[in-house]
Amino acid sequence: QGIDWDKQFGVEEKVRDPKTGEIPVDPYTQSNANAGASPVSGASLVRQFGGKSGIRRIAERTVELSEADPRISAIFVSHDMVRLKRTLFEQFCYLLNAGCDYTGRDMKTTHAQMGLRKADLNALVENLQQAMREQKIPFAAQNRFLAKLAPMSKDVITR
Numbered sequence: 001q002g003i004d005w006d007k008q009f010g011v012e013e014k015v016r017d018p019k020t021g022e023i024p025v026d027p028y029t030q031s032n033a034n035a036g037a038s039p040v041s042g043a044s045l046v047r048q049f050g051g052k053s054g055i056r057r058i059a060e061r062t063v064e065l066s067e068a069d070p071r072i073s074a075i076f077v078s079h080d081m082v083r084l085k086r087t088l089f090e091q092f093c094y095l096l097n098a099g100c101d102y103t104g105r106d107m108k109t110t111h112a113q114m115g116l117r118k119a120d121l122n123a124l125v126e127n128l129q130q131a132m133r134e135q136k137i138p139f140a141a142q143n144r145f146l147a148k149l150a151p152m153s154k155d156v157i158t159r
């Protein structure tokens, strides 16, 4: 009676920021180096991706497709999809040289505890490809972007 069990067990409730709708994360150093690669040069890819708004649609759609994808949906449960949509957009925008800074965490730390396998990555990449197809991104441009992301697989896959 009258015992605050959360307090007894040191459980801290994480409340979404009323402004951003995101769940706060532990402090880390923000840097574009966390994005995992350097941006492409030139403006041709940004143009082909439909600028920032096109890139945002692709990032958000990739997250939505993955949340609904029975192969990998369980991995996303209990993670903050509001934050992921924002940070994934920032990362894509930064890498495509569309004028964003990436403020998220680095790829290795972020995915370290998820136990991701190659099959999980393949599923995510397929969802990204579908998102890009839906936005009618030219195939060669899709592949240039995927080539930017590919080397990150070594930081993401842990088993």
Ligand code: HEM
Pocket (backbone or CB within 6 Å): 072, 075, 076, 079, 080, 083, 084, 087, 088, 091, 103, 104, 105, 106, 107, 110, 111, 116, 120, 121, 122, 124, 149, 150, 152, 153, 156
């Ligand atoms: C090259 C491949 C990948 C890239 C570029 C990537 C990118 C990102 C980025 C930018 C974040 C946000 C980091 C932050 O919150 O500060 C993130 C988080 C996350 N990623 Fe990935 N990711 C990749 C692969 C995957 C795969 C294969 C899965 C699962 C199928 C996955 C699941 C997640 C989840 C659940 C989070 C949320 C983490 C959290 O809230 O703690 N990612 N990823």
